[in-house]
Amino acid sequence: MSNTFHINRLFLLIARQWISVGKIYLMAIGIVAGVIACFYGYALYEFNAATAGSYYIPQGLLDFRVLLFIFLGMFFITIISGTYFSDYGQKPKAIFETLIPASRLEKFLTAIFYTVVACLISYIAVFLLLDFAFVSYLRTRTAALSAMAADDVGYVDRSLAYFINLNIPKNAKYFYFLPFLFNAIFLLGSIAFKSFQYIKTAISLIVYIAIWSFLTVYIMKTLTEGSVSVQQHNFWEEEHRIFQVFLSAGITLAILLWGIAFLRLKEKEV
Amino acid sequence: MIAIQNLNFSYNKGRPLFKEMDLQLGQGHIYGLLGKNGAGKSTLLKNIAGLVYPDSGSIQVLGHNPRHREPSLLSEISFIPEEFYLPQVRSDKFVRANAPFYPNFDSGYFRELLGEFEIPLNQRVADMSYGQKKKYLISFGLATNTKLIIMDEPTNGLDIPSKVQFRKIMASAITDERCVLISTHQVRDLDNLIDAVIILDEHRVAVNASVSSITENLCFKKVKELSPEIIYAEPAIGGYNAIQHNSLGEDSKLDLELLFNAVSQKQETITNLLHTPHYV
Structure with a gap:
């Protein structure tokens, strides 16, 4: 049996790790579902208040969904990633985890499975399911508004669209790397720090972004002050090129940080 | 191994x-x-x-x-x-x-x-x-x-x-x-x-020997008075618990605590007698 990778051992490890991560995972997904339900619940309250004696669906009733989906998703993935290897910060648990007969690659792939694959799939599934349930309920309530709907074909579909049917902005695809990048950062933080891994990683990230932003603005300002751009048809004038660079940098950084996280896990001493 | x-x-x-x-x-x-x-x-x-x-x-x-x-x-x-x-x-x-x-x-x-x-x-x-x-x-x-x-x-x-x-x-x-x-x-x-003892002292292995080889080379006994043959002794009720070179091939039971204390205080003498490092 290979000492680097064996598929049976990987499946055994995934099943075994559920014991340690399962509880926190289910709790986190429960909290996420609760938060989503709260937002929809408030929308329902607004809907009830607005449609009492009126035939109009309040404008922007479900506009919160996109932002909620992005920020709650980021929070969920960072929480799961930032706590996955936290056991390695406590000696007794670290010994228990380190000595389980599985390769470091298998241990890392199991981490990726729980913090990326399972995390993203379950989050998207929970969000879409709750959205479907609430929006379907709101739509049944609009039966009373059928007169309005009959006059304006597509009114209900526009006002109470399912989240899955919303139009995705053209450039959104350039940011699909973000969950993976955040996963890589927080996974590395959970290995690198011995305690308070999530908080320390978050603070490090904020400090890094602040310094990086300040330096970029300062350097660019210093370099370009008093000068005028004379180039025409510049490469950077096309918006999508900037996004492409952003995407490439994000993917490279995520892969690099995953690599560092793997090496840190490999060399972790107890 | x-x-x-x-x-x-x-x-x-x-x-x-x-x-x-x-x-x-x-x-x-x-x-x-x-x-x-x-x-x-x-x-x-x-x-x-x-x-x-x-x-x-x-x-x-x-x-x-x-x-x-x-x-x-x-x-x-x-x-x-x-x-x-x-x-x-x-x-x-x-x-x-x-x-x-x-x-x-x-x-x-x-x-x-x-x-x-x-x-x-x-x-x-x-x-x-x-x-x-x-x-x-x-x-x-x-x-x-x-x-x-x-x-x-x-x-x-x-x-x-x-x-x-x-x-x-x-x-x-x-x-x-x-x-x-x-x-x-x-x-x-x-x-x-x-059936074997390892004692760590001063950043190294001071003793690594089987119980049988220890008792072959050292004799653990209770004595009433100290004599020059005694390598190490500790006061005990009615005399001393002592270690001495087992030159007569006597049978004795290993006293781990006594051996440990003896190694701590007279490491060189004990290890020389045990011919350490004596790997088991």
């Missing part, structure tokens, strides 16, 4: 724990690892298990470098640490999750050991007392049938009947293919159990 050569290890650069340490351990023995507080007993066990890495020198365990933490080696090591962790699950779930990683795990033997330690099978691991958890972990470790069993202070937290059970179980668990390494402060718990 375990070969350590020129091991150097330190947690802080200025304070080395091991200096050019050499040690060899063979199959079919139960070793008692003794040393003062801070001598590095737990750290030596961690080095052997690959939990920490040496600064320099080589460690070979069953032909592997433990630093690589290869599954084929890890599946042959049972490590029972002093401070341990057990997840909050039922026993059967714990076994289902962990036993498949050990190809020689014997569930019948595991149940037998739990029975001997009087641990109820259907109890949640988290609900067990500290002593019960320790006995549970020892039972699981032995049932894995690994070639190397490492125990760090295994009798800490065990009551007197459990210590007796522990000695009995360990004595029956040793086979020709197995090596058991037990680190402890409580030397009385190892009485009649170990």
Whole structure:
């Protein structure tokens, strides 16, 4: 049996790790579902208040969904990633985890499975399911508004669209790397720090972004002050090129940080 | 089974724990690892298990470098640490999750050991007392049938009947293919159990000898008065507990505590008599 990778051992490890991560995972997904339900619940309250004696669906009733989906998703993935290897910060648990007969690659792939694959799939599934349930309920309530709907074909579909049917902005695809990048950062933080891994990683990230932003603005300002751009048809004038660079940098950084996280896990001493 | 050569290890650069340490351990023995507080007993066990890495020198365990933490080696090591962790699950779930990683795990033997330690099978691991958890972990470790069993202070937290059970179980668990390494402060718990002694002192292995070779070279006896032949003695009721060179080939019972104290104070004399390093 290979000492680097064996598929049976990987499946055994995934099943075994559920014991340690399962509880926190289910709790986190429960909290996420609760938060989503709260937002929809408030929308329902607004809907009830607005449609009492009126035939109009309040404008922007479900506009919160996109932002909620992005920020709650980021929070969920960072929480799961930032706590996955936290056991390695406590000696007794670290010994228990380190000595389980599985390769470091298998241990890392199991981490990726729980913090990326399972995390993203379950989050998207929970969000879409709750959205479907609430929006379907709101739509049944609009039966009373059928007169309005009959006059304006597509009114209900526009006002109470399912989240899955919303139009995705053209450039959104350039940011699909973000969950993976955040996963890589927080996974590395959970290995690198011995305690308070999530908080320390978050603070490090904020400090890094602040310094990086300040330096970029300062350097660019210093370099370009008093000068005028004379180039025409510049490469950077096309918006999508900037996004492409952003995407490439994000993917490279995520892969690099995953690599560092793997090496840190490999060399972790107890 | 375990070969350590020129091991150097330190947690802080200025304070080395091991200096050019050499040690060899063979199959079919139960070793008692003794040393003062801070001598590095737990750290030596961690080095052997690959939990920490040496600064320099080589460690070979069953032909592997433990630093690589290869599954084929890890599946042959049972490590029972002093401070341990057990997840909050039922026993059967714990076994289902962990036993498949050990190809020689014997569930019948595991149940037998739990029975001997009087641990109820259907109890949640988290609900067990500290002593019960320790006995549970020892039972699981032995049932894995690994070639190397490492125990760090295994009798800490065990009551007197459990210590007796522990000695009995360990004595029956040793086979020709197995090596058991037990680190402890409580030397009385190892009485009649170990067949080899390792004593760490001054960053090195001061003694590594079988019980039989120790008693061949040293005689442990009670004397009324001190004489020039006595190498080391401690006052006791009605005289002294003493160690002297066994020049007459007398039979005596190894007194681990006395030997440990003698090594601490008269290391050179003792080690010269034992012709250490005398690998077992």
